[in-house]
Amino acid sequence: MSGARPLEPWRWLGVPMLQVVAATILFGIPLHAFGLQLPEPVFPMTLAFAWAVIRPSILAPFGILLLGLFLDLFWGGPLGLWALCLLIAYGGALTGRSMMAGQARVILWAWYSLATATAMVAGYLFVMLDSRSTPGLLPMAWQFLATIVLYPYAQRLIDLFEDADVRFR
Amino acid sequence: MSLRDNPLGELKVPLTWAAAIALIVAVVAATAILLSDRRETFKAEAYGATRRASDTVLTPVGDVLAAPGRWIGGGFDVVRDYFGAASENHELKAELKEMRQWRDVAIALKDENARYRTLLGLKTDPPIPMVAARIVTDSRGPFADTRLANAGSERGVKPGNPVMSENGLVGRVIGVTEGASRVLLLTDIASRTPVMIERTNARAILTGDGGPNPRLDYLRGRDPIREGDRLLTSGDGGVVPRGLPVGAAVKGLDGRWRVVLASDKAPIDFVRILLFQDFSQVVNQKELSQAPVPPPTGGMPVATVKPPAAEPKGASAEAKPAGSAKSASSPAADVSKPAAKAASADDSAAKSAPAKPKPSDGALSEAAKAKGAAKPKGAPAADGAKPASAKGVTAKSTTTTTTTTTGAAKPAAGKAPAAKAPGDRTAAAKPPAAKSDPAAKPKPKPKPPADGTQP
Numbered sequence: 198m199s200g201a202r203p204l205e206p207w208r209w210l211g212v213p214m215l216q217v218v219a220a221t222i223l224f225g226i227p228l229h230a231f232g233l234q235l236p237e238p239v240f241p242m243t244l245a246f247a248w249a250v251i252r253p254s255i256l257a258p259f260g261i262l263l264l265g266l267f268l269d270l271f272w273g274g275p276l277g278l279w280a281l282c283l284l285i286a287y288g289g290a291l292t293g294r295s296m297m298a299g300q301a302r303v304i305l306w307a308w309y310s311l312a313t314a315t316a317m318v319a320g321y322l323f324v325m326l327d328s329r330s331t332p333g334l335l336p337m338a339w340q341f342l343a344t345i346v347l348y349p350y351a352q353r354l355i356d357l358f359e360d361a362d363v364r365f366r
Numbered sequence: 367m368s369l370r371d372n373p374l375g376e377l378k379v380p381l382t383w384a385a386a387i388a389l390i391v392a393v394v395a396a397t398a399i400l401l402s403d404r405r406e407t408f409k410a411e412a413y414g415a416t417r418r419a420s421d422t423v424l425t426p427v428g429d430v431l432a433a434p435g436r437w438i439g440g441g442f443d444v445v446r447d448y449f450g451a452a453s454e455n456h457e458l459k460a461e462l463k464e465m466r467q468w469r470d471v472a473i474a475l476k477d478e479n480a481r482y483r484t485l486l487g488l489k490t491d492p493p494i495p496m497v498a499a500r501i502v503t504d505s506r507g508p509f510a511d512t513r514l515a516n517a518g519s520e521r522g523v524k525p526g527n528p529v530m531s532e533n534g535l536v537g538r539v540i541g542v543t544e545g546a547s548r549v550l551l552l553t554d555i556a557s558r559t560p561v562m563i564e565r566t567n568a569r570a571i572l573t574g575d576g577g578p579n580p581r582l583d584y585l586r587g588r589d590p591i592r593e594g595d596r597l598l599t600s601g602d603g604g605v606v607p608r609g610l611p612v613g614a615a616v617k618g619l620d621g622r623w624r625v626v627l628a629s630d631k632a633p634i635d636f637v638r639i640l641l642f643q644d645f646s647q648v649v650n651q652k653e654l655s656q657a658p659v660p661p662p663t664g665g666m667p668v669a670t671v672k673p674p675a676a677e678p679k680g681a682s683a684e685a686k687p688a689g690s691a692k693s694a695s696s697p698a699a700d701v702s703k704p705a706a707k708a709a710s711a712d713d714s715a716a717k718s719a720p721a722k723p724k725p726s727d728g729a730l731s732e733a734a735k736a737k738g739a740a741k742p743k744g745a746p747a748a749d750g751a752k753p754a755s756a757k758g759v760t761a762k763s764t765t766t767t768t769t770t771t772t773g774a775a776k777p778a779a780g781k782a783p784a785a786k787a788p789g790d791r792t793a794a795a796k797p798p799a800a801k802s803d804p805a806a807k808p809k810p811k812p813k814p815p816a817d818g819t820q821p
Contacts, residue, residue, distance in 0.1 A: 222427065227504035227513070228435040229633040237506045253385035258392035265396065270420040272505035273512030273540075273548050277400030284393050291389065317508075323400065324509045328555045333577035336508035 209251065209358040210260050217241050218267060225271060238343035241268060242316065243351035245283045246309045249290035250297055250351075251358045261287050275327055278320060286316035302352060310345045317341055413525065413541035417548070425516050425546040428502035436635070494607060495641045497521045499547065501634055508576035511554040512540070515547045515637055523547050526605060528640045534611040534628025535559070535599060536637055547639065552580050552612070552627060561612050561625075562600035566590050569600055572612065572625060579616065579624040591615050591623055607642050 217240040224235050241264040248257040265280025272279075290297075290312050297308055317337055324332050447454070483490055499517035517523055519542045527539040529549045537557065541548035550557055557574035561582070568590030570582040585591060595615040601608025611628045618624040 222424075222431065222503075225428065225503045225505060226432045226435055227501050227633070227635060228432070229439070234504070234506060253382045255381075255384050255388040258385070258389040262392040262396055266399070269510075270417060271424060271503070272507060272510040273514075273550070274505075274507070274510030275400060276403040276414070276417070277396045277398075278509060280396035281393065281400055284389065284396055288389055288393070291385070320509055324555055327400075330555055330573060330575065332508045332555050333575040336506075336576045336578075340507055 236343040242344050243347050245287040246290050246312050247351040247354040249287050250355050282316040282320045285319045286312040289315050306348045309348045313344050418543035421543050421546040496638045511551040513549045518542050518545045518547050522641050523639050528606045530638045531629045531634045533631045536629045560600045560602040561597045563591050564596040582623040
């Protein structure tokens with residue numbers, strides 16, 4: 198009986214981490230078709246939201262920290278930028294967790310969009326302070342749209358693991 | 367081991383509080399890492415071992431993953447070439463016809479350029495070696511626009527090296543490791559590139575903002591730019607060589623001037639990394655820094671325009687040997703001469719210290735004697751440049767030193783060009799000024815100032 202045993206961290210933290218890392222690397226391939234490039238969504242944002250909704254955890258913030266550092270290393274941005282942005286989104290979602298409990302899918306999607314927007318605004322401010330220049334709003338908007346369409350993956354994780362551990366029911 | 371058997375099982379910590387503490391610790395760690403990051407500097411060590419290790423790992427991974435894309439793209443190209451061969455042939459013939467005309471023009475201009483360079487004694491830029499590389503990963507976000515190229519330190523790539531595609535400038539290298547280089551694109555928020563508008567020669571700074579069209583900041587001059595103007599690198603600062611194609615100017619939706627990058631004409635899959643050395647790396651900084659700081663001018667006004675009456679005296683003084691230079695009594699003439707010689711002389715930095723000549727140096731001590739004799743009363747401001755005026759030996763000085771210390775960069779050797787404004791440093795390179803007085807000519811070929819000013 199799978200529902201009776203406790204949920205192992207590698208199942209709800211480890212495997213999704215590997216999945217988003219693989220997806221990020223795949224979307225980092227320099228592939229051009231008809232003058233268009235692949236979009237560049239922030240895949241780890243789905244985990245930052247889903248993990249906060251599933252349950253409070255000691256390991257999850259460090260997992261998000263690692264994912265953010267991976268993004269910064271892979272994309273070549275300032276080291277720590279995405280780590281901090283994702284943690285801010287995670288903290289926001291964790292704070293509003295009680296309000297999200299039992300909400301409909303669309304409402305949760307709106308919450309996810311809000312968390313994504315918070316992370317990107319934080320990134321905008323950090324980059325502005327770091328480089329003393331304002332990033333373009335249009336590329337930010339594109340990345341925001343590419344990220345919020347990933348919500349179904351976050352929803353799947355929530356459906357899979359929210360009630361998976363008998364100790365947290 | 368079950369929870370009941372665990373010796374720490376009795377230790378109960380509220381999960382929410384523990385998670386909050388873990389979150390705070392992670393935020394503090396991320397903030398510390400962000401504050402200590404220095405990715406855009408030219409220092410190789412600033413790139414960090416973590417970045418180098420990750421680039422080393424990611425390069426082969428990206429190379430393997432990008433291979434199917436390259437194969438598929440190659441297949442599409444084969445099909446496109448097969449069906450479009452006739453029309454492409456027609457276009458290429460028309461282009462070839464136009465290019466032949468341009469070739470003739472280019473040959474004529476090349477010859478003319480070579481003659482001018484010989485006449486002016488211009489020190490032309492040496493050819494820049496380059497390394498070809500393939501792009502293996504790509505990031506296009508609003509906060510980072512970088513690419514990973516599969517050529518690194520083993521092929522001589524260094525941080526700061528410019529990177530070009532076949533169409534134009536792409537960016538510069540910010541990190542190098544064995545087998546990989548991280549290229550900061552022109553569109554990255556941290557990218558700043560000095561450029562010039564080809565039509566007006568006006569300068570600007572190309573500033574990335576994460577979008578596809580970086581903006582032009584610090585545009586100077588009245589009406590310096592128009593829609594469609596071509597932009598080239600200006601070479602200012604010595605980071606990027608002059609004249610690399612950058613793109614074309616467009617007016618952005620926000621009303622600011624932006625650039626459609628030339629490198630965006632085609633996918634950037636193969637690049638050339640120019641092994642260009644920054645000017646500050648080429649020059650002997652130690653030798654340059656040995657030059658003592660000239661004495662302060664003390665707020666005295668420096669004569670910059672020679673009065674007409676002093677012209678014959680200045681000319682005679684110039685024609686005389688060092689000992690006779692004592693008779694040169696016109697301060698204006700004295701001030702005007704050294705700068706001219708400094709500008710036209712060799713750029714030996716070892717002799718660029720006319721303010722305090724060393725006794726051991728014969729040439730300099732002679733100049734010092736002449737300086738003491740020819741120094742006019744009430745004109746201490748010209749001290750920094752005087753020795754050269756008395757004798758052409760110490761004229762070996764950098765233009766920068768002379769112009770910045772005395773402000774009297776007049777190129778004339780007591781002749782007509784002496785009346786030129788102090789800022790007109792190119793006048794020193796005019797052959798007639800040097801030819802008019804052979805005695806005043808320290809070198810057969812007067813050279814222009816070392817600041818790269820074009821005639």
